Amino acid sequence: MAKKELKDVSVSGKKVLVRVDFNVPMKNGTVTNDNRITAALPTIQYLIENGAKVILFSHLGKVKVEEDLKKLDMQPVADVLAQKLNKTVKFVPTFEGSELEEAINSMANGEVILFQNTRFADIIDGNGQICLDDKGQAAAKRESKNNPELGKYWASLGDVFVNDAFGTAHRAHASNVGIASNIAESCLGFLVEKEVKMLSQGVDQPAKPFVAILGGAKVSDKIDVIENLLNKADKILIGGGMAYTFAVAKGDKVGKSLLENDKIEVAKNFLAKGKDKIILPIDNIEAPEFADVEGKITPDANIDDGYMGLDIGPKTVELFTKELQDAKTVVWNGPMGVFEFENYNKGTKAVCAAIANLTDAFTLIGGGDSAAAAIQLGYKDKFTYISTGGGASLEYMEGKVLPGIAAVQDK
Structure with a gap:
């Protein structure tokens, strides 16, 4: 069966959750290659032009130890994206909770936010606590093990889900399969659509x-x-x-x-x-x-x-x-x-x-x-x-x- 594509879906005035692949190489807090950000621009620009409230999220690296919470922060990615769009991109430094919900609920049509690294949910549990095993490694694994509650929660933040992250399409994570299974409408973004074709x-x-x-x-x-x-x-x-x-x-x-x-x-x-x-x-x-x-x-x-x-x-x-x-x-x-x-x-x-x-x-x-x-x-x-x-x-x-x-x- 052919999958729903972005142009099959009405997005005007809707809160559109977009799983992008912004897993870009970083050095000392700076993005060193922005090809993946550039690849996502057609989908993002289409949503802006069509009056959507654009809520972007991605993983960045593998979050294994507590220090990764500093090293793999998405703020530098938001800065590069803002330059490329020539538009403000509001960065929300969390992936769940009232700060994120308020930021989404106060959005105007055509606005863009990027929220924090989805893989932080692999080290932070549902109570907001850092969760490590006896070797000091990430033990929550809510994103990478497709935690059902997390998938439902992220789905509740929007009206439409767009998967535009082909790089993670072979993984069943909360940020792709979890959301798509719990939201009224889902489709492929332009990048994934082209990859499949x-x-x-x-x-x-x-x-x-x-x-x-x-x-x-x-x-x-x-x-x-x-x-x-x-x-x-x-x-x-x-x-x-x-x-x-x-x-x-x-x-x-x-x-x-x-x-x-x-x-x-x-x-x-x-x-x-x-x-x-x-x-x-x-x-x-x-x-x-x-x-x-x-x-x-x-x-x-x-x-x-x-x-x-x-x-x-x-x-x-x-x-x-x-x-x-x-x-x-x-x-x-x-x-x-x-x-x-x-x-x-x-x-x-x-x-x-x-x-x-x-x-x-x-x-x-x-x-x-x-x-x-x-x-x-x-x-x-x-x-x-x-x-x-x-x-x-x-x-x-x-x-x-x-x-x-x-x-x-x-x-």
């Missing part, structure tokens, strides 16, 4: 040929993705640390490369099921240690004893580029090597460039490190879509239901 086009209804590129450290992180994509993709190109488990499954030597011994049988089964669909590296760049030192190129897929593979080699880059040439749909998730090392980021850069230079294809990056790589390399505008949610887009690629979206009302 783009991921659906890339994964559920791909134009053929469809090529998936998977990288990253571990096969175990991508088992469900491979399982799902084997039924949909024409080719699956595998790089990164996960390729070495497949190499052993195929009978190649991997030296002291990253290897998941308990996943070799899984890899063998995938290779048997996928037959010629799965394309593995045919050469590597190896080094004697996990360090940013100059490596050497292997002549074939085998890695020397005492060495570890840290990137795909030039022949593999050529092979992967050739496999991509005729693709009409490309979905990419995970780097091809140790991208943070200057000596081992060439494979990821080359694959990124090969996808970016396709002229007649739908190209999608499923968030995470691949998204960071594409943006860092200046290819942001060369892809059809770059997902804002690493974990959520990965679970979508696995074919899983995302609870934060499922809880929103159907059209």
Whole structure:
């Protein structure tokens, strides 16, 4: 069923609760990258222009210990948002109670408030007390465990709920599922709506040929993705640390490369099921240690004893580029090597460039490190879509239901 979207809902004069993803990087109380704030602006501006009372809330980081209550305060985010909107954003330094209720009840149409970090409810209990376990760790867990009373309480603060936080759509939290289950009307915001449409086009209804590129450290992180994509993709190109488990499954030597011994049988089964669909590296760049030192190129897929593979080699880059040439749909998730090392980021850069230079294809990056790589390399505008949610887009690629979206009302 298609979900209700923002334009399906009347918002004028209504108190509209908007779950945004303002989980931005911070340093010394300053926002260091505001991409996620920018991504939410279309939804916020639409609500302002249509006379809604806009009540925004988000988590920020993981609230584990008492000091996080100072470190992960949302005030700096409110300041950045106010600059971007060129409008006052009232910050309410609490996530429940009379101060928040009074701020909401005194709002005029078109006004915006941002209330405090929803994850503070993981360390502060329903009586307003700091709640820690015997190791000094957050023990209330009201937000992250979807406490029913908290979800009902937040829902009671508004008339309409808009979920515009794709980055948490794979989590059943009080601030998404809890509110959506307890409010008269709910819908998707513009950002989540676009994410769902783009991921659906890339994964559920791909134009053929469809090529998936998977990288990253571990096969175990991508088992469900491979399982799902084997039924949909024409080719699956595998790089990164996960390729070495497949190499052993195929009978190649991997030296002291990253290897998941308990996943070799899984890899063998995938290779048997996928037959010629799965394309593995045919050469590597190896080094004697996990360090940013100059490596050497292997002549074939085998890695020397005492060495570890840290990137795909030039022949593999050529092979992967050739496999991509005729693709009409490309979905990419995970780097091809140790991208943070200057000596081992060439494979990821080359694959990124090969996808970016396709002229007649739908190209999608499923968030995470691949998204960071594409943006860092200046290819942001060369892809059809770059997902804002690493974990959520990965679970979508696995074919899983995302609870934060499922809880929103159907059209």
